Amino acid sequence: MSDLLEQLRKAVGESHVLVGDAIHADYTHDETLTLTPVVPRALVQPGSTDEVSEVLRLASEHRVPVIARGSGTGLSGAASPLADGILLAFDRMNRIREIDTENQVAVVEPGVTLEQLNAALFPLGLTYPVSPGEQTSSLGGNVGTNAGGMRAVRYGVTRQHVLGLEVVLADGRVLRTGGKFVKSSTGYDLTQLLVGSEGTLAVTTEVTVKVQPRPTETTTVLVPFATLAEVTHAVPRIVASGVNPTILEYADALVLGSITRSAGLDLGIPEDVQQQALAYLIVVLEESSESRLDEDVERLGTLLGDLGAIDVYVLPPQAGSSLITARERLFFVTKAAGADDIIDAVIPRAAIADYLAKVAELAAAHETFVSGCGHVGDGNVHLAVFQPDVEKRKELTREIFRIAVEAGGAISGEHGLGTEKMPYFLEMADPAALELMRAIKNVFDPLGILGPDRVLGATATGATS
Secondary structure (H helix, E strand, O other), rough: OHHHHHHHHHHHOOHHHOOOOOOHHHHHHHOOOOOOOOOOEEEOOOHHHHHHHHHHHHHHHHHEEEEEOOOOOOOOOOOOOOOOOEEEOOOOOEEEEEEEEOOOOOEEOOOOOOHHHHHHHHOEEEOOOOOOOOOOOOOHHHHHOOOOOOHHHHHHOOOOOEEEEEEEEEOEHHHHHHEOOOOOOOOHHHHHHHHOOOOOOOOOEEEEEOEEEEEEEEEEEEEEEEHHHHHHHHHHHHHOOOOOOOEEEEHHHHHHHHHHHHHHHOOOOHHHHHOOOEEEEEEEEEOHHHHHEEEEEEEEHHHHHHHOOOOOOOHHHHHHHHHHHHHHHHHHHHHHHHOEEEEEOOHHHHHHHHHHHHHHHHHHOOOEEEEEEEEOOOOOEEEEEEEEOHHHHHHHHHHHHHHHHOOOOOOOOOOOOOOOOOOHHHHHHHHHHHHHHHHHHHOOOOOOOOOOOOOOOOOOOOOOO
């Protein structure tokens, strides 16, 4: 290992290879609630694509596993280090290489955060609309997990915005895919194959994303319903109405109460309405003009009244903004409340009511408390599971995923599989699909050094010292 460390230090600089106690605790885990922190064999912080290339060439030569890490905000364990591996962290590769206003694209290094990119776009009247909640998350990490978020109902998820990538393969070769063009019928789409691969096929060193004009007018509408079934019944009608919401979220009464209390936010909902409401719909509308926004609000209010809403509250701008910010911080509220896991299954939105009813039955049968909210507009349901007994929690999680898959859904809508959801995926996935995925993995990474023990459960060949 001493030979490898010396070679790594030559590749990226003495101060950018850390071992042992020199590695800060933040690098020993991501935000996944079920993880045990692990100190990697070495933390390597490259500053360029050439340095990444050399690091991977050395790792391949020594057969040492490599885990790529962005900001460490993931919720699946994909960025969790291995004790015998290299943790490749992109703190130094955080430059915005270009903002091309003519083609409406931005070219960024993987360590650039959403907050950083949008701050640069704001004066230009542009925005990168994908918003997974944590604005300190990195573009490289977003690409790895195909991150989504509350705005996906209107803008889609990461893969809808990635036009091109620069990546380094396991043996150190550099590959470019896509570009600034918005469509192609030329061969296999390697860009889309790499998006969502969680660092198991290649390591991203540059991302080209679409950006777009930033809406200037926005409003937030809070809608209480007596039952969750009424919420899920209303969602397809709202989507089909042409109002085109930017955010379409549901939260049960417990979740809404938790986030508003945590934020010290009083939304002015009368007590009698709060007592009636078991579920809330949160709708954000955005437009380029105030008059168009007013028309959309009026249409939405009329529609919601017809769909059985207890009432419709158009929140003052500050309250609306604060509510969305509080919703984005829900993970930390849930974590502070003692949640033991977060599940992010995705199902057809029309099946949400039935799915959540079955989840409630399962939770009761397993004597476990489960609370929920989610991106109801695209069927992505987030469940907080409060069950400290590991085996009981795993059994309940398996059953929750099973009913999601049976409903025509998938295990993860945006957090990815990583290490923590991988066993359930391997158990429930189509064997033919797994066979093809493993064949693809073998072509990209024949030694199995990239992200072993995540997504597909493959392990690296024996590392050498």
